[in-house]
Amino acid sequence: MPQHQNKGEKEDPHFISEKIKEKPHAKKKIFREGIAAIGYAVLFGFVSCLVFCWLKPVIEPWFEPEPEEWLEIPGDAENKETQADQENEENGKKQNSDGQSLGGTKNKEGSKKQTVYVTEKKEMNLDDYQILQNQLYRIGAEVNKSIVTVTGIKEGTDIFDSPYEATGQASGLLIADNKEELLILTEYEVILDVKSIRVTFINNDTMTAKLKKYDKNTGIAILSVPEQKIKKETRDEIQVASLGNSRNLMQGRMIIALGSPLGTNYSILTGNITSVTNKITTEDHNYTVLTTNIVTNNRGNGVIANTKGEILGLFLGSSDFQKEENTLTAVSISELKDIIELLSNNRSIPYIGIKGNTVTDAISKEYDIPKGVYIREAVVDSPAMNAGLQIGDVIVEMNGRKVLTMESYQRSLLELKKGDEVKFTINRQGAEKYQKFTCWLEVGALR
Secondary structure (H helix, E strand, O other): OOOOOOOOOOOOOOOOOOOOOOOOOOHHHHHHHHHHHHHHHHHHHHHHHHHHHHHHHHHHHHHOOOOOOOOOOOOOOOOOHHHHHHHHHHHHHOEOOOOEEEEEEEOOOOOEEEEEOOOOOOOOOHHHHHHHHHHHHHHHHHHHHHEEEEEEEEEEEOOOOOEEEEEEEEEEEEEEEOOOEEEEEEEHHHHOOOOEEEEEOOOOOEEEEEEEEEEOOOOEEEEEEEHHHOOHHHHHHOOOOOEOOOOOOOOOOEEEEEEEOOOOOOEEEEEEEEEEEEEEEEOOEEEEEEEEEEEOOOOOEEEEEOOOOOEEEEEOOOOOOOOOOOEEEEEEHHHOHHHHHHHHOOOOEEEOOEEEEEEOHHHHHHHOOOOEEEEEEEOOOOHHHHOOOOOOOEEEEEOOEEOOOHHHHHHHHHOOOOOOEEEEEEEEEOOOOEEEEEEEEEOEEEO
């Protein structure tokens, strides 16, 4: 029979009192696994580093913006036109009465080979003159492919508060094509404070343009037209202008005026250069002004070209360059090329704010002034005035580079950009003689 447990006795709950023992840690195994994990991590990092270094040159260009390609407008050195003309004149003087030149070149046998000139005189008649004019007009018609009409559209209200649109027009010149946009040189005043800008090409195709940069000193501006929006038929009709060398241009040269010298666009006028010695002073720059015998009005604008179709000068209706009321005057294109290049690349014109002149050898000896750039004016609120430059100072160095002429000052300035610190060496007149000192100024931007 089964045994009964006494009521006073307690049942031993052995299943409750059991204890679960923790499994002993395998310390060696954990250590080995840790070392392995660290090794894998180091190996992974090393391989990742190698892969990253290998792929970096390939991947980097995907995330970095492509650098803008700099549009270069080649400058002009002093040309040999004057020397060549003088040599031609000398050769002409050496001709004898029979028309043979007294000079010549040697042939293979060593004897002189005479050059024969035909000197028969023939009067020029009206037909010959017409032929010459026709040739000049053919050149002008070819250059007109580079001319556009720029229209600035403004909004306003009349005295009855009714809105209206007003337009102003000027000629423009196609100066460059950087494969993304067509760049146009024009007069800034016609697009000042306008709502929109329109450009009309020689085939009457009209497109919207936008202002890229402008220079208030000269009154010129650069417009851009997107390349992909230009129609193929328009592309076939137009061409980029060839900018010539206007340095050492001589009096008497035949020229062609294009644009709107009399207010009508695509006009063609012919004439001659009458003077190449006039200068005009602006802030930080001096420019040569070319005068002509071409009749114009004070609002005419456009370009002058030589008989090769190369652009020699720019004339603007709103500019101080147009000094004569009845005859056309233009600023030398060679002296504008640096400015045009900066504007075409969307760069502001570096600004210091002086009006100066070159102290030549003759002036230096006569007035006992050191050679350099004589400051005629330090423009109000300009970096020059803020740095303490004043009338009568003579600039002799910029950042350790000698500055002996206004041209060298301009070249040094155009190599700088806004925010650059420049060290000037100045000669200032004291009680008895000029004293040399240095000062620093920060380059501004001309707007």
